Amino acid sequence: MSDCDLALSNYFEAVRLSGHAENRLASIVSQAKRRTQSSSTALGACIGPALVLMMVLQGSSQPVSASLPDRKFVAFQIELAPFDARTKRALVQLLGHLP
Amino acid sequence: MEHLSCIGLERQRCVDHGDFEAFYLANKDAAFKLAMTIVSCSDAANDATQEAFVRLLNNWHRVRHFESPIGFLLKTTTRCCIDILRRRRKTRQESREDIVPPLSEDDLDVRRALARLSPSHQALLALSIGQGWSYDEIAEVLGIPPGTVASRLNAARIAFKKHWGGER
Numbered sequence: 658m659s660d661c662d663l664a665l666s667n668y669f670e671a672v673r674l675s676g677h678a679e680n681r682l683a684s685i686v687s688q689a690k691r692r693t694q695s696s697s698t699a700l701g702a703c704i705g706p707a708l709v710l711m712m713v714l715q716g717s718s719q720p721v722s723a724s725l726p727d728r729k730f731v732a733f734q735i736e737l738a739p740f741d742a743r744t745k746r747a748l749v750q751l752l753g754h755l756p
Numbered sequence: 757m758e759h760l761s762c763i764g765l766e767r768q769r770c771v772d773h774g775d776f777e778a779f780y781l782a783n784k785d786a787a788f789k790l791a792m793t794i795v796s797c798s799d800a801a802n803d804a805t806q807e808a809f810v811r812l813l814n815n816w817h818r819v820r821h822f823e824s825p826i827g828f829l830l831k832t833t834t835r836c837c838i839d840i841l842r843r844r845r846k847t848r849q850e851s852r853e854d855i856v857p858p859l860s861e862d863d864l865d866v867r868r869a870l871a872r873l874s875p876s877h878q879a880l881l882a883l884s885i886g887q888g889w890s891y892d893e894i895a896e897v898l899g900i901p902p903g904t905v906a907s908r909l910n911a912a913r914i915a916f917k918k919h920w921g922g923e924r
Contacts, residue, residue: 665870672863
C-alpha cells in the first residue's frame with residue numbers, strides 16, 4: 658500500500674469511527690431521556706456530560722473548550738453513570754480527544 | 757432516525773409500509789456508514805441517507821421487487837452524497853456541515869486535500885479505499901464500466917497526491 662493510500666485509509670477509518678461514536682452517543686442520550694421520563698431514577702445527571710460531548714462532536718465554530726465543565730467532573734459523572742463498561746471507556750476516550 | 761416519521765415520510769405513500777420500514781431498519785446503518793465515508797460529516801451523512809430513503813420510498817412499488825433493493829439504496833445514497841459534495845464545492849464556504857469531530861493533523865491534511873478534488877474523485881476514493889469496494893462494485897453503483905472506474909481512480913489518486921503533497 659502506498660503512503661497515499663495508507664493516509665487515505667487512516668483518514669476514512671477515523672471518520673468512520675467518529676460517525677460511529679456520534680451515533681453511539683445519540684443512542685445513549687436517547688435511551689437516557691426515555692428512561693428518565695419513564696422512571697424517577699437519577700439518570701438525568703448522566704445526560705449532561707453526554708450532551709456536552711455530543712455538542713462538541715457534532716461540531717461548532719465556537720471555541721467550545723472554554724465553556725466545557727471541568728473535565729475531571731465530567732469523567733467522574735461518566736464513571737458514576739449506569740452505562741456499560743465499554744460505553745464508559747468510549748466516553749472517557751472521547752473526552753480525552755476534545756480540543 | 758429511529759422511525760419513519762423521523763425522516764418526514766408520509767405513511768400513506770408507502771405501498772407496503774411494514775415492508776419498507778423493515779428494509780429501512782435493516783439497512784439504515786449501512787447507508788449511513790457509506791454516506792459518512794463519502795461526505796465525512798454526520799449531519800451531511802444523515803441528510804444524504806434521509807434523501808436516499810425518500811427517493812427509495814417514492815420508487816418502492818418497483819424497487820421492492822428487485823433482486824437486491826440494497827443495490828438501489830447504495831447507488832442512490834452515493835448519488836445524494838455526490839450532490840452534497842457538489843453543493844459544498846459550489847458554495848466554498850466553511851459551514852457547520854464541514855466541521856467534523858476532532859481529527860489528527862495528518863487526517864486534517866488528508867481532509868483538506870480531498871476537499872480540493874472533484875466530487876466524483878472524492879466519491880471514488882471513498883468507495884475504493886474507505887469502503888474497500890472492488891472496481892466491479894463501484895462500477896455497478898456509479899453506473900460506469902469497471903475499466904472507467906480504474907482509470908478515474910488512477911486520476912483521483914494522482915490528483916490527491918498532488919494536493920496532499922502541498923498540504924504537508
